[in-house]
Amino acid sequence: MAKQYVYLFSEGNAKMKNVLGGKGANLAEMTAIGLPVPQGFTISTPACTRYYEDGKTIGEDILSQIYAALAKTEEIAGKKFGDLNNPFLVSVRSGARASMPGMMDTILNLGLNDVAVVGLANLTNNERFAYDSYRRFIQMFSDVVMEIEKKHFEAVLDEIKEAKGVQFDKDLSADDLKELVKKYKALYLKEKGTEFPQDPKVQLLESIKAVFRSWDNPRAIYYRRMNDIPGDWGTAVNVQSMVFGNMGDDSGTGVAFTRSPSTGEKKLYGEYLFNAQGEDVVAGIRTPQPIEKLSEAMPAVYDEFVKVANTLESHYHDMQDMEFTIERGKLFMLQTRNGKRTAAAALKIAIDLVDEGMLTEEEALLKVEPKQLDALLHPAFDPKAIKAARAIAQGLPASPGAASGSVYFTAKDAVVAAKSGKKVLLVRRETTPEDIEGMDLSQGILTQQGGMTSHAAVVARGMGRCAVVGCGALKINQDEKTVTVGGETYKEGDVLSIDGSTGAVYAGAIDTAEAAVAGDFARFMGWADKVRKLKVRANADTPKDAAQAVKFGAEGIGLTRTEHMFFEKDRIAAVRQMILSDSEAQRREALAKILPMQRGDFEGIYKEMGERPVTIRYLDPPLHEFLPQHDQVEEIEKLAQELGVSAESVVAKIEALHEFNPMMGHRGVRLPITYPEIAEMQTRAVIEAALNVRRETGLNIKPEIMIPLVGEVKELQFVKKVVLATIEKIFEERGEKVDYLIGTMIEIPRAALTADEIAKEAEFFSFGTNDLTQMTFGFSRDDAGRFLESYYTNKIFESDPFARLDRAGVGQLVRMAADKGRQTRPDIKLGICGEHGGDPSSIEFCHIVGLQYVSCSPFRVPIARLAAAQAAINNR
């Protein structure tokens, strides 16, 4: 039997998401449980994959399945394509496995042609409606499917409005619209060289292909990358009988959530517009009515909708985000899905659903996207600073958090500014899917139009980016790049602040205060902690970071970068003196100055961490990083003076230390091999600090000494010998001992390949996946920006390997090293301390290969705790 590529809604169910896409599967499920769904069929995601495999054509077998499904749907609807009396009209919408709102294309009113429009007029007894629908369809089809620029149509529309002396579209008469249709068709002929297709089947096939193509448009690619959605999934296409919310004042359309997507409050939450088509609500062009108002306007429809909403939530065990249309007083469900929500809402809903007995604790853990927690953890405005701040406008609190930034008025400008290092606030009349990268790179988003379910609001919440929307007081001048509010004008680059939790907009920058982690949060994280196998540590270089990490639940420090301390103002002079030394004796003299400072740092960190393990990485970067740049003349002269040498000799040393590829140069373990006295000093600082803190506090401090950049066991052997000799000496001097471990980072491919040998010397491995990714790919992180954009555009990469661990390559090395390490030393401690330690997909991989812990920045600790729990649940 031929493979099935096309499914009637009545043939599917919610479990078939991979084949039908999310939208298709849920339409089928709603059909199955008897909800009022306009019928139709879904062209499956494998059909999309086939489309690309077949060189962007639809195979004959799929075509005939489409026609068969179409015929059955016509039969169900009792209508026919292009029929003069009872014309069949459909919407064509994308629907991938994962929700990608607004990323791909939609075509409404398909099936209209010169005949069907008459049929529609007759059927609805509304000629104006019919021709309005027709002209909208021609424009949408021309724009979305045939790629004729929208502006041409807008120009024609403006022309006719001027000629007729009317201001708004709605004031055009049926005849005016008929004339407009004619002009649109002429425009189409001029642009494409062929007549506007009158055959609805042709319209349909072209539209299906357009949706398939839109799977690979740049904004969809960007969205997938941001959300870890594989490019080979493809999208399904849903062809659904049209219902009309714009058939008059007894019709309407709306979207609603079963609980508040902002706070999680258990209350129907949504908006609707009378006499409007679906896209009008989410496009944010008209400001809609809150859903409660529907109970007054159409109580029966409202009651039915409430019932449907409850049914759906109970059915899916999750908060639902629904689209509906009311056609002449009759309710139709166009879509339902698990609703996107803020972090706070996600937490509250998860906990409420457990308390309501709808979910188990483990199921609840899977309902919260770990990355979302970020929003809960990020600073809000400092309450004191807020009092002093000047509020200039009020919008809708669309996505919580607080942000200050320089205003930019196009996504493109925002991207450029953000990439140049600026904190950016994106200010738009309304956002569109094209803006997605600019939104992602901004601190916050501020829009003039649109509601809580507008594009800006939905996308910002998904990103965890703070947003204020629908702030009507703003007057944006796109050309001059200014925004005027309350009589004052702010130009590009001026700083504003927004509070996404209150909707307030302030002039100037405002200090932020730390996130306050609430009780709900602790309860939820408690569930995660019960389930997860991975320990979670933090990367922390200072006592302050360490304290923050403990607050967020870190169980130790996985990485203290000792060099971060070297850069501090009061010690850089001694560090530079060390680097510029000509002899070991001089170097030792400089190191002697650094020792007490470094020891003090470690004492501070140990005190914060108590008896939790603390991993201290020895000096890693190339020494020239600590020297002034070549052209920093003043700095060089100051340094020369401090050291009592000539500026020339400082310059000469800087030149001598120059490296062609510093990332692969004289750094890491290579430093103590040439200058063992550096390792001696650092060992003294680590061990003496531990002894001091134990004496002072009675706490049993257990430092873990980590040697970076090892690629060959003999490197580690050499430095370990230096470290051990120093420790023995300290123990003898002090007459007391302390426990410690000596281990290494695995961040050089050769270390992974020879991990069995390295484990003979190392008591622990910590995977430094930043460097390991660089070396495994041969990419310099600092330079890859130059070409990675082309990689995404050409679908060579789907995600940034520095953000999400590459399982096929880097992951293979991690797994190999873990296996080889355990083979030599079954009880070897294994962890990860690269950026990936805070990324959920990477954390899942760490769980799968059996690492003991991940280590990430303090703010990511809760994310890691949740991701680790989800990994444990999903990989049983």
Next chain:
Amino acid sequence: MAKQYVYLFSEGNAKMKNVLGGKGANLAEMTAIGLPVPQGFTISTPACTRYYEDGKTIGEDILSQIYAALAKTEEIAGKKFGDLNNPFLVSVRSGARASMPGMMDTILNLGLNDVAVVGLANLTNNERFAYDSYRRFIQMFSDVVMEIEKKHFEAVLDEIKEAKGVQFDKDLSADDLKELVKKYKALYLKEKGTEFPQDPKVQLLESIKAVFRSWDNPRAIYYRRMNDIPGDWGTAVNVQSMVFGNMGDDSGTGVAFTRSPSTGEKKLYGEYLFNAQGEDVVAGIRTPQPIEKLSEAMPAVYDEFVKVANTLESHYHDMQDMEFTIERGKLFMLQTRNGKRTAAAALKIAIDLVDEGMLTEEEALLKVEPKQLDALLHPAFDPKAIKAARAIAQGLPASPGAASGSVYFTAKDAVVAAKSGKKVLLVRRETTPEDIEGMDLSQGILTQQGGMTSHAAVVARGMGRCAVVGCGALKINQDEKTVTVGGETYKEGDVLSIDGSTGAVYAGAIDTAEAAVAGDFARFMGWADKVRKLKVRANADTPKDAAQAVKFGAEGIGLTRTEHMFFEKDRIAAVRQMILSDSEAQRREALAKILPMQRGDFEGIYKEMGERPVTIRYLDPPLHEFLPQHDQVEEIEKLAQELGVSAESVVAKIEALHEFNPMMGHRGVRLPITYPEIAEMQTRAVIEAALNVRRETGLNIKPEIMIPLVGEVKELQFVKKVVLATIEKIFEERGEKVDYLIGTMIEIPRAALTADEIAKEAEFFSFGTNDLTQMTFGFSRDDAGRFLESYYTNKIFESDPFARLDRAGVGQLVRMAADKGRQTRPDIKLGICGEHGGDPSSIEFCHIVGLQYVSCSPFRVPIARLAAAQAAINNR
């Protein structure tokens, strides 16, 4: 039973080289076949390893075995340590598995003390001889074993000579020497704080430990690195009864080869000195007599020696290098080993031994060190230039080849100059083992003293470095760093030339001519070609290189670097125009200028190579490499003028293209992903050239297109699509087709890790082990110099991973990639084109993992052919 660490000579044989070292095994073998060998015992190489493992002490078990062997040896000799009447004296010499001449320590006359010296005087009836031996022993022991500087002893000796009014050591009387011994002992006491050890057993143990220690002295480490000798082999120690060549004029000592080590001529070849101790000959202090003269002076001894030499050569099936001593008319053999020889001698001897029926062809192949062939292949002086050159002196032709260079008078100065890029000629009174690095880095070596078996001669031959020795006309002033010859004085940095095949020294530089490869060579290489499994290709970027490669037997080109052509003066302008383009259109315009030049290059190469395969690698380096440097103001202005833009805009572009780590930056496959038009142009050049040459010559050209730096199959997929589309277009335009392959380099660790995926697109893999080594180790080849020296000194590395393929790490990736590649595509073509393709050990590895070919520089092709043959023989 306890493990045996000590073997009497009578207990061993030649096969026990790994345990007894080369010298010990051969002493045992000579004992076994009844040759006159002073008896003794060998402390094995595992004892040396134990010594290091046990923290530089000799274990009790080994000690007792030494004492037992000592007792038996005393019994055989009928003498006793420290005996007043018949004192037992021994030599203590190192002897590793592989010959390391002069690298480690030797102690003679051990056993002498205040009593034994009287016994020796009585026994030999020669008091002067006895005390002369004693004072030599004290000095040698103090210097070599106790590390008291030699100069202290020399000062005392000079003092006494002055006091006695004599000029030479030999004029000191027995009483003078007795006084000298007293003063030496006082000096020892002063320096060490203890009496000179009178107990011969203490002397012996200290000496054994000194030999063990000397295994790790810096020159031994350097020698091992140069000769690929593993550091964990250790050295054996040979303790042998002393015989005396300095007992008067009926005594003597010498070294000889069974055939000429210089030419291979079948003729006994050597030197001897009467009344001298062993080291006097090789030290080059006195100029010795040719061995033939011995037949006049001592015909019976000479005849016996000739018989012994013949026996040994037949026994070992190889040319022997022997040391002998004549004590009062009696011949003793002190050592035999396979003699080091020049490349020409090695070839001739190998071929002669086959013709004499002593070796099979395959055995003969193993007798020639592949790297030695280098010497045969390197240029000699141009015969015409020689006629015009001014010869200023004549020395001994110690090691063939020709060299011009700036003269330097210490090895240290030579090293510095060579590392700064100078061509250096090392000029020394005589060389010592400390000079080894300076010798290695020089073009040639010129000495004033010493014979054909002096240190300079032996080492230079081993290195394949050209050398002229014993050139007595030179007057070297070490302090002023000048050499005077024929009334003219040359100072440091002046240029001289030497011809190591004739012994001539010339003023100034002389042009060189290509090596002429002789008939012997072709016959020998023919044997290699019969045996080897690996094909040998060459890396060649020009028709000239290609022709050279074919001449040396290359079977194809494994790597044509297309960018080398870009640097040529007449095309760099177009290349720069391409790089500075702001748009694809501009870039295409510039590429159109480059196309005909590049096509012409390929046509030239194809014509030279005929139907042999030619692999062409697409543009690899980062584009900024083609631009002038930041500070090359004139170049930049010229370029700006040529392009009709401002100098500022050129500078801005240079800055924009700057990369932090260019090795891991925008290069290789990443270039055509951002600029596909570059790959289009290169494809056009490759394919059109093939069509053109076929039309012109009828030859069936088969280009292999190689995409560099791939780490992910989709990169290759993308570029392959561009290449294939271009090829299809050309085929259509031209109405004819040509065969081709499309493959990739495996030079990024991730490519090796995902080679199964990459093989889906690649028809061949070529291992780019230069980059693969960089990425696998995380070493930048350009920066590693900064720390690799410490790696060698600290025995972290024993060889340069860029010269010799690291089997444990890089090799693991190569093997993995080969296996995975074949798994996907069983007939995949596998080769290597990194520097390692010309290194014998790396070639052996390629044979073992089953690659089809290696590719190396044209001059290394014969080396690779031989190394491939040896790999096939040794890995059956």
